[in-house]
Amino acid sequence: MSTSILKGCVPIASLTCTADAPYAPAVRGVVVAALTRLGIADEEVIWLGELLTTEVFGNAVRHAPRTRVRVRVSYDRPGARIVVDVEDGSRALPTRAGLPMSGLADHGRGVPLLAELSQAHGCKSLVRGKRIWFALGVSEGPK
Numbered sequence: 001m002s003t004s005i006l007k008g009c010v011p012i013a014s015l016t017c018t019a020d021a022p023y024a025p026a027v028r029g030v031v032v033a034a035l036t037r038l039g040i041a042d043e044e045v046i047w048l049g050e051l052l053t054t055e056v057f058g059n060a061v062r063h064a065p066r067t068r069v070r071v072r073v074s075y076d077r078p079g080a081r082i083v084v085d086v087e088d089g090s091r092a093l094p095t096r097a098g099l100p101m102s103g104l105a106d107h108g109r110g111v112p113l114l115a116e117l118s119q120a121h122g123c124k125s126l127v128r129g130k131r132i133w134f135a136l137g138v139s140e141g142p143k
Contacts, residue, residue, distance in 0.1 A: 006133075009074035009083055012038060019060040019069045019088055027057045027071050031084055034073035038138075040082070045136055048117055049084065055110040056086045056132045064090035064129065076135065081119055085133035093123050093130055 013034035017023040031049045040046065053071070060069050067089025074083045094111050114121040118134035 006072075006074055006083065006085065008078065009076045012073045012075055014070060014072040016068060016070045019057075019064050019067050021061050023069075024054060024057055024061075027069075028053055030071055031073055035082065038075060038082070040138055042138065045082070045138055048136055049082065052114060052118060052134050052136075053084055053086070055113050056084070056134065059094055059110050059132065060086060060088035060090070063092055064088040067129070079135070079137075080139070081135045081137045083133055083135045085131050087126065087129055087131045089129040091125055091130060093125065094132065 013030050015027060015030040017026065028050045031053045032046060035046050035049055057069070057071065060067070069089075070087045072085050074085075075081075076083055114134050119137045121132075121134040123130055123132045
């Protein structure tokens with residue numbers, strides 16, 4: 001998938017905050033509000049948006065604590081999908097944990113979840129950090 005995933009996407013919502021766990025509800029809230037504003041009523045898409053956003057934001061909290069984080073929700077009309085991207089201040093890119101994974105592991109599930117549950121996902125190094133994104137297919141979009 002191209003690293004220019006946001007090219008041609010229509011911005012819907014964004015939030016800038018600190019990579020701290022207490023901001024997680026606000027980050028999820030921005031995604032849910034954006035999906036609602038778009039008229040997305042599919043509960044599975046909303047649930048997946050919340051879950052995967054939590055994983056990606058949690059990655060920022062764990063690996064880039066207290067840095068500036070920007071969360072954006074965009075609509076890719078040609079691809080009929082929602083794109084959520086999270087930029088943080090760490091240049092360390094996520095990696096897939098070794099398998100099999102212990103049921104007791106407290107980390108390492110993010111990339112496998114993105115791979116399994118999103119339509120597409122990726123990451124890109126930035127001058128001051130990285131951007132992790134995922135896309136969810138939608139059958140409905142802005143009216």
